Amino acid sequence: MPPALSIKGLSKRYGDGTLALEDLDLEIPAGSFFGLLGPNGAGKTTLIGAVCNLIRVTGGEISVFGQPGTGMAARRMIGIAEQEPNLDKFLTVYETLLYHGGYYGMRGAEAAERAEQMIDAFDLRAKRDVEAPKLSGGMRRRLLLARALLHRPRLVILDEPTAGVDLELRHELWRYIRGLHEQGTTILLTTHYLEEAEALCDEIALISRGRIVARDTAEGLKRSHGVDTLEEVYLRTVAGGRIAMDQLEEVE
Amino acid sequence: MLKLWKQTILAPVISSLLFMIVFGLSLGDSIAEIGGFEYRIFIVPGLIAMAMAQSAYSNNSSTIFQARNDRYLDDIIAAPMSARQVHLGYLAGGAMRSLIIGIVLTALALPLTGAPLERPLELLLAVLLTITGFGALGIIVGIYAQSWDNQSFINNIVILPLIFLGGVFYSVGRLGSPWEQISHLNPLFYVVEAMRYGFLGAADVSPWLSLGVVGAITIALVAWAQLLFSTGHRLKP
Numbered sequence: 001m002p003p004a005l006s007i008k009g010l011s012k013r014y015g016d017g018t019l020a021l022e023d024l025d026l027e028i029p030a031g032s033f034f035g036l037l038g039p040n041g042a043g044k045t046t047l048i049g050a051v052c053n054l055i056r057v058t059g060g061e062i063s064v065f066g067q068p069g070t071g072m073a074a075r076r077m078i079g080i081a082e083q084e085p086n087l088d089k090f091l092t093v094y095e096t097l098l099y100h101g102g103y104y105g106m107r108g109a110e111a112a113e114r115a116e117q118m119i120d121a122f123d124l125r126a127k128r129d130v131e132a133p134k135l136s137g138g139m140r141r142r143l144l145l146a147r148a149l150l151h152r153p154r155l156v157i158l159d160e161p162t163a164g165v166d167l168e169l170r171h172e173l174w175r176y177i178r179g180l181h182e183q184g185t186t187i188l189l190t191t192h193y194l195e196e197a198e199a200l201c202d203e204i205a206l207i208s209r210g211r212i213v214a215r216d217t218a219e220g221l222k223r224s225h226g227v228d229t230l231e232e233v234y235l236r237t238v239a240g241g242r243i244a245m246d247q248l249e250e251v252e
Numbered sequence: 253m254l255k256l257w258k259q260t261i262l263a264p265v266i267s268s269l270l271f272m273i274v275f276g277l278s279l280g281d282s283i284a285e286i287g288g289f290e291y292r293i294f295i296v297p298g299l300i301a302m303a304m305a306q307s308a309y310s311n312n313s314s315t316i317f318q319a320r321n322d323r324y325l326d327d328i329i330a331a332p333m334s335a336r337q338v339h340l341g342y343l344a345g346g347a348m349r350s351l352i353i354g355i356v357l358t359a360l361a362l363p364l365t366g367a368p369l370e371r372p373l374e375l376l377l378a379v380l381l382t383i384t385g386f387g388a389l390g391i392i393v394g395i396y397a398q399s400w401d402n403q404s405f406i407n408n409i410v411i412l413p414l415i416f417l418g419g420v421f422y423s424v425g426r427l428g429s430p431w432e433q434i435s436h437l438n439p440l441f442y443v444v445e446a447m448r449y450g451f452l453g454a455a456d457v458s459p460w461l462s463l464g465v466v467g468a469i470t471i472a473l474v475a476w477a478q479l480l481f482s483t484g485h486r487l488k489p
């Protein structure tokens with residue numbers, strides 16, 4: 001089976017000159033639960049944007065389950081929940097899901113049925129006809145995830161789904177994502193919570209300044225660096241000399 | 253489906269009707285006929301054109317700007333739809349409200365003023381070209397806009413004055429030199445003329461000229477909007 005995601009020589013320079021990704025290679029096997037770990041500004045969101053057609057790449061090639069990343073077949077197989085909730089404030093929960101189904105080529109009845117399923121799966125029944133601005137932060141996160149999964153993507157990309165989320169919701173989101181992975185969906189998760197990556201992911205890539213600097217299982221990373229915790233690996237690799245206090249705090 | 257219909261449909265319908273009543277029915281008797289039409293009839297096509305053009309423009313510019321600003325546009329550009337499909341979707345969405353406004357206004361204004369509907373085919377063509385052109389203009393402005401003000405600025409400073417100066421309330425032909433010739437440089441003059449010909453069966457310039465100019469401008473604007481979608485310019489960083 002071709003890899004879920006294959007990235008070769010990916011570069012992105014933004015209009016203001018920032019080089020966010022530099023000749024990056026990454027391959028994610030089908031069926032894996034893959035963690036992309038790195039500090040703020042490392043290039044995680046940019047990498048995801050490149051895979052999902054959300055940015056104009058400067059160079060490189062992407063394929064999704066063997067299909068060219070620029071084509072419709074690839075896009076159909078990807079579901080993405082972005083870092084910041086991006087919901088249409090005039091649409092209700094149900095309409096948000098229904099429209100999304102339409103964008104992915106579902107017929108009206110099919111999209112409606114699927115939207116209702118997702119509303120139940122993500123515990124949004126009571127808020128079905130409520131517009132996004134009236135939802136709590138946790139509900140918005142769940143809706144974002146429901147929308148990403150509605151069209152049954154084979155590769156689900158979650159950009160810091162648990163950043164700034166309380167402990168209870170974080171565990172709830174983990175449960176959903178784990179369940180999804182058990183059903184065979186490939187997951188690409190970005191995070192800067194190390195314990196989260198260690199608890200969930202089969203494999204971890206560390207990204208720093210637009211490059212992948214290490215890649216292995218959590219155990220493998222610890223072994224090759226001769227340390228006991230992922231935190232130490234992280235500090236030695238991606239944080240380099242500039243260990244920010246806030247990052248240490250986030251590790252808890 | 254038609255969210256915000258009070259702002260986007262009811263409000264423009266009422267304001268156009270007010271123009272028809274205030275200008276047409278109250279002033280109408282004191283103003284002489286223009287081109288063989290009573291004043292209250294003469295102003296109907298231009299007012300309907302104005303309401304439809306503004307609606308097609310402002311619905312699209314605000315829809316696109318909002319989608320960019322709140323970034324749910326990502327849900328659309330990540331989806332398996334070609335740039336052309338996305339463009340067409342926005343054009344059709346904007347056109348729908350505009351068409352409803354046009355139909356409602358026509359249904360109310362004809363019995364109210366006694367205006368005729370002489371050339372339905374030419375009118376239909378004029379309407380389709382106008383709402384497509386202004387819809388595309390709305391898309392372009394929505395894509396370039398940096399703030400909410402930008403797009404209302406274009407509406408208030410460009411579209412509205414040009415359409416007034418395009419002869420909604422008077423016949424440009426009566427202005428005399430050089431204002432008549434200057435008015436002929438105003439692209440919105442041809443929008444008003446094309447619609448007027450559709451309703452009244454008569455206008456200052458030939459319908460083929462006005463439809464030709466409106467058609468050429470519409471094609472140019474649609475091509476520009478398509479280019480923005482295809483290249484992702486300003487839609488994607």
Ligand SMILES: Nc1ncnc2c1ncn2[C@@H]1O[C@H](COP(=O)(O)OP(=O)(O)O)[C@@H](O)[C@H]1O
Pocket residue numbers: 014015016018019020038039040041042043044045046047489
């Ligand atoms: N739209 C943009 N324009 C210019 N620079 C950007 C833009 N988006 C991100 N960057 C820059 O690119 C780098 C990578 O950012 P990002 O991919 O968001 O990192 P991460 O998601 O790992 O925090 C950062 O230096 C960031 O400031």
Ligand SMILES: [Mg+2]
Pocket residue numbers: 044045046083159160
């Ligand atoms: Mg990010």
